[in-house]
Amino acid sequence: MDTEHHAPLRYTVAILSRGDAAARRDATPQNSRFVRVFEALAAIGIDARPAIYDESFADAVCDQLLAVDGVLVWVDPIHQGRTREALDPLLRDIAARGPWVSAHPDVILKIGVKDVLYRTRHLGWGADVHRYDSAAAFRAEFPSRLLADSPRVLKQNRGNGGQGVWKIEALSHAETMVRVLHAQRGSRPEDIPFDVLVARCEPYFGWGGCIIDQAFQPRLPDGMIRCYMSGSHVAGFGHQLIKALIPPPPEGPDSPAAQPGPRIMHGPDARQFQALRRLMENEWTPQMMATLGLDEPSLPVIWDADFLYGTRDAAGADTYVLCEINASSCFAIPDDAPAAIARTVKRRLLQIPAAG
Numbered sequence: 001m002d003t004e005h006h007a008p009l010r011y012t013v014a015i016l017s018r019g020d021a022a023a024r025r026d027a028t029p030q031n032s033r034f035v036r037v038f039e040a041l042a043a044i045g046i047d048a049r050p051a052i053y054d055e056s057f058a059d060a061v062c063d064q065l066l067a068v069d070g071v072l073v074w075v076d077p078i079h080q081g082r083t084r085e086a087l088d089p090l091l092r093d094i095a096a097r098g099p100w101v102s103a104h105p106d107v108i109l110k111i112g113v114k115d116v117l118y119r120t121r122h123l124g125w126g127a128d129v130h131r132y133d134s135a136a137a138f139r140a141e142f143p144s145r146l147l148a149d150s151p152r153v154l155k156q157n158r159g160n161g162g163q164g165v166w167k168i169e170a171l172s173h174a175e176t177m178v179r180v181l182h183a184q185r186g187s188r189p190e191d192i193p194f195d196v197l198v199a200r201c202e203p204y205f206g207w208g209g210c211i212i213d214q215a216f217q218p219r220l221p222d223g224m225i226r227c228y229m230s231g232s233h234v235a236g237f238g239h240q241l242i243k244a245l246i247p248p249p250p251e252g253p254d255s256p257a258a259q260p261g262p263r264i265m266h267g268p269d270a271r272q273f274q275a276l277r278r279l280m281e282n283e284w285t286p287q288m289m290a291t292l293g294l295d296e297p298s299l300p301v302i303w304d305a306d307f308l309y310g311t312r313d314a315a316g317a318d319t320y321v322l323c324e325i326n327a328s329s330c331f332a333i334p335d336d337a338p339a340a341i342a343r344t345v346k347r348r349l350l351q352i353p354a355a356g
């Protein structure tokens with residue numbers, strides 16, 4: 001009898017995250033922050049192992065990744081001053097040589113950058129958004145937009161953790177001055193000449209970078225709704241009262257009142273988010289895919305869309321404005337998400353031939 005034909009397919013995947021040599025040596029599924037993901041993968045018969053990455057031992061990581069069927073990546077664009085400049089080419093190379101990679105760096109470059117706000121500004125989640133491709137364009141075009149509609153929010157194309165996100169307000173008494181507030185934790189508002197702002201933004205244009213200019217959303221104090229996605233399905237929600245771009249209280253930027261609140265997690269069926277879920281699954285995600293030229297299998301196994309509340313509609317109902325998409329390192333995740341990730345991983349792996 002042809003037993004080989006009936007043997008269950010056995011897939012192996014690596015979960016890639018940053019760490020030093022000691023972390024690489026000691027990493028196990030059990031001591032990993034992704035322990036629930038490892039468990040969910042094991043529960044459906046997928047063998048998953050940690051792969052700790054650092055630039056200093058990239059060759060060893062490369063060898064490890066070439067031996068698996070799939071690679072799940074959780075690495076921020078900026079982490080303690082390091083970028084993905086070396087990691088992304090490595091992942092592209094791995095993906096070209098066989099293993100499936102989520103999220104693929106080319107997919108991150110479409111959805112996980114602030115430019116997605118510009119390219120999808122015509123969707124229902126869009127706000128008033130502009131893009132500047134050079135410091136000269138920024139200098140020429142931004143001041144009139146600021147004067148017409150202050151405040152504005154500027155975002156470098158590729159950042160995280162509030163790095164390179166600025167709230168800019170016009171100052172009526174001094175035309176050449178602006179009030180700026182950086183979104184990074186501990187920042188205070190400053191009044192600076194516009195030329196100083198341009199100089200601060202200049203580095204964001206390096207390496208083909210750009211700046212995205214988005215209308216400030218006044219319902220920011222009502223919090224951020226993070227919609228967790230696995231492929232094209234909603235995997236849960238998180239609601240958080242954030243503090244970034246809200247001026248710190250007088251006690252100072254490190255006071256408890258300046259800290260963000262906890263993110264309250266909800267499953268995909270949470271009643272209060274069903275309108276948003278329908279919009280994400282039925283309209284905005286398919287429309288984004290069409291706009292950016294992405295197919296369903298290239299959507300990451302876990303990603304999130306962060307929404308701010310827009311102005312209420314005529315009937316008084318909430319509206320949602322896309323603030324950013326995180327596709328590089330979406331974590332922590334709701335309780336239901338590991339199982340959703342495992343199901344998506346299995347679907348993806350079944351689409352490619354098993355190794356070995």
Ligand SMILES: Nc1ncnc2c1ncn2[C@@H]1O[C@H](COP(=O)(O)OP(=O)(O)O)[C@@H](O)[C@H]1O
Nearest residue numbers: 153159160161162163183215216217244245324
């Ligand atoms: N258009 C906006 N209106 C009001 N606040 C914003 C806006 N865009 C961003 N913010 C605030 O700035 C923070 C950081 O911006 P975000 O786009 O999430 O970038 P990142 O998290 O990559 O640094 C958000 O969490 C939110 O507090």
Ligand SMILES: [Mg+2]
Nearest residue numbers: 161162306324
């Ligand atoms: Mg953010």
